[in-house]
Structures are given as structure tokens and as C-alpha cells.
Amino acid sequence: MLQIPPILPAKRPMKPLFMDVTIMPAKSTPRPPQLLLKLRADYPELSFVESGQFAWHAGKKHVSYQKERIEEERGVWAILHELGHALLAHTDYESDIELLQIEVAAWEKAHELAKKYRVRLDQDYVEDCLDSYRDWLHVRATCPTCYGRSLQTDRHTYSCHNCGAIWHVTRSRLCRPYRRKR
């Protein structure tokens, strides 16, 4: 059965994120936001693709973004973060610690990009995102038997030095920090 999508109210213009002079496009010719135009021009080797989430797809060299969030401040931070992964050529990670390290590196790159595009990037927000990874890591690395802190032995396995317990973890990341609502 066909469903007619509801007509959404027009969004109010947000406060500008960029210090450039922004020329509002005519209503009849919607254009992608300024930042996206600049990113596409500056990084022709990458594709910026509309999707349900912000992500970096190393195989396809796609930086995906949520269209409805790209003009929000956090949407801008998210796309700079994913572009950070892209420019650092992040592909895969072998351990949870390494995932945390590449997250830190991607945010450092996002700070450089924020300077380049003259966007404010809130370090408190970055720390919140990294904390959510640190919390996730802490949960995974805590022994379910004795609550000791343990070491990862391979991608899917942790073992406890204290009591000898071994447990397995999946690669799911539980949450994408920039989706967190506050």
C-alpha cells in the first residue's frame, strides 16, 4: 500500500556555523549546504553520500551523512569526524583499545578541519563522545566473574589474569556517540 509522506513544516534557518558570508539560495533552487559543497570540491577522491548515519566506508571511499542533520552543529562535527577517519585512511581495527585510539585520532583531525573550515568544534562534546567509548571499553574489559580489569587477547576474546575467566565480545559498538541525546 502506498503511503503519502506527511508534509513537514519548513525548518527555520539555524544560526550560521561559518564565518563566511552566506548567500541564501533562491527558494526554487535548493542547494546542498555550503560545507558539503566545499568538502566535495576539496576532496574529489571521496564521495559524500546521503545515508541514515554518519560513517566512513573505507572500501568505497564514502563519507556518509544524514541529510536532515548536516546543517546542525553536531551534524557538521560528525561529518568532520568521519572525514577525519577518511583522511587518516582508517580501515579496520584489531582491538578495542585500537578503536579508541582511532577515535581519538579522528577527532584530532576533525579539530584541524574545523580550523580549516572555520567551524567551532566543542571539545567538551568530543570528550563526551570519547567517554562513551571509554565506558564501552571498560564494560567489555571487566571480568564478568571477579570484576577484575582484563586484557583483550584477540578481536573477540578477553581473558582475566586474576581468575582465568575467558569471555567473548562482539564487534558491535553499542552506540554511535554523536547520536546521543542530551
Ligand SMILES: [Zn+2]
Ligand atoms: Zn569515529
Ligand SMILES: [Zn+2]
Ligand atoms: Zn576474573
